[in-house]
Amino acid sequence: MKRSQFMRALGLMATVPVATGVSGIRTATAPSVQKTTGRNSFCVLVPSETPGPFPLDLTDNVFFFRQDIREDRQGVQLRQKVRILGTENCEPMPNVRVNIWHCDRNGNYSGYGTELEQTYLRGYQMTDANGECEFVTIVPGWYPGRVTHVHFQVHVSTSYSAVSQWTWPHPETVAAVEDHWELYPQGPDPMAPEQDGVFADGFALQMADLTWDTAAQEYVSTYEAVVEGLGTNGVGHLERMTAGVIEVRQNAPNPFAHQTTIPFTLNQPASVRWSIWSPSGVEVHGSELGTLPAGEHRIAVNLERMALPSASYIYQLVAVTSEGEFSVVKRMTHLAI
Numbered sequence: 111m112k113r114s115q116f117m118r119a120l121g122l123m124a125t126v127p128v129a130t131g132v133s134g135i136r137t138a139t140a141p142s143v144q145k146t147t148g149r150n151s152f153c154v155l156v157p158s159e160t161p162g163p164f165p166l167d168l169t170d171n172v173f174f175f176r177q178d179i180r181e182d183r184q185g186v187q188l189r190q191k192v193r194i195l196g197t198e199n200c201e202p203m204p205n206v207r208v209n210i211w212h213c214d215r216n217g218n219y220s221g222y223g224t225e226l227e228q229t230y231l232r233g234y235q236m237t238d239a240n241g242e243c244e245f246v247t248i249v250p251g252w253y254p255g256r257v258t259h260v261h262f263q264v265h266v267s268t269s270y271s272a273v274s275q276w277t278w279p280h281p282e283t284v285a286a287v288e289d290h291w292e293l294y295p296q297g298p299d300p301m302a303p304e305q306d307g308v309f310a311d312g313f314a315l316q317m318a319d320l321t322w323d324t325a326a327q328e329y330v331s332t333y334e335a336v337v338e339g340l341g342t343n344g345v346g347h348l349e350r351m352t353a354g355v356i357e358v359r360q361n362a363p364n365p366f367a368h369q370t371t372i373p374f375t376l377n378q379p380a381s382v383r384w385s386i387w388s389p390s391g392v393e394v395h396g397s398e399l400g401t402l403p404a405g406e407h408r409i410a411v412n413l414e415r416m417a418l419p420s421a422s423y424i425y426q427l428v429a430v431t432s433e434g435e436f437s438v439v440k441r442m443t444h445l446a447i
Contacts, residue, residue: 185248202241217253365443
């Protein structure tokens with residue numbers, strides 16, 4: 111399986127326009143993985159924000175499927191955790207794609223002006239069973255008229271995509287730059303969130319936390335976004351077409367310590383291939399299952415026998431029929447023993 115084919119499967123949800131006025135943000139309370147419970151009283155919706163003057167379709171370049179988005183950009187390291195919830199029940203939304211992009215320490219965005227051929231500080235990941243994904247980046251800089259911020263886009267399906275931005279409390283971003291002044295020639299951001307017109311409709315609902323991890327020598331931030339719908343994947347036209355050929359369910363158990371099973375249903379005979387990919391976009395396993403009849407099928411997975419370490423992985427099944435090629439991508443988590 112070529113990496114470009116996998117990127118196309120992962121990027122199907124980028125083909126739809128951005129939804130407006132239907133996404134929401136809740137302030138993260140701690141960098142934890144505790145499951146949110148209760149009704150949607152915890153899911154506070156705010157209007158979607160503009161993608162800004164520098165959006166790019168992140169599926170245009172295969173390198174954007176990655177966790178570490180820094181490339182050669184200088185700045186203090188930031189481990190950014192993002193969690194996606196569904197507004198109807200405040201449940202985690204697994205297997206949705208999260209794009210993020212932001213400026214470098216000097217306020218520049220890759221892909222524009224003198225940075226036209228650059229790809230830094232852009233990337234996407236898929237959420238795990240707890241609705242979470244993680245990026246390694248830098249604390250962004252700033253540019254005139256905007257407070258320090260990050261753009262993000264959540265692709266739930268080929269029928270629904272939400273876009274917004276987050277920022278951090280002003281004292282924390284100022285302290286991050288002042289404590290690492292040698293990395294930020296422009297100095298700290300002079301603008302507070304309440305002075306930024308983009309956040310005029312309620313910046314308090316678009317705040318992530320920001321704490322210094324002394325042991326790791328990096329900042330850690332957690333942000334939770336609530337998007338329209340239940341804590342399940344959305345379904346669009348392409349998903350319905352694919353389901354007419356192959357339906358892939360979440361592996362179980364998930365997370366898992368030793369082995370897990372991927373169940374899938376073929377609604378018509380097809381030639382099937384499956385593969386496992388690291389979050390950095392590298393295929394670490396792939397095999398042909400041959401031509402299978404319509405019906406229920408299962409793949410037994412033992413990552414220890416594959417000599418793969420404990421980590422989160424993305425698995426893909428591709429079914430080929432006379433009608434074409436149909437792909438389904440999901441994420442699984444292999445726990446350390």
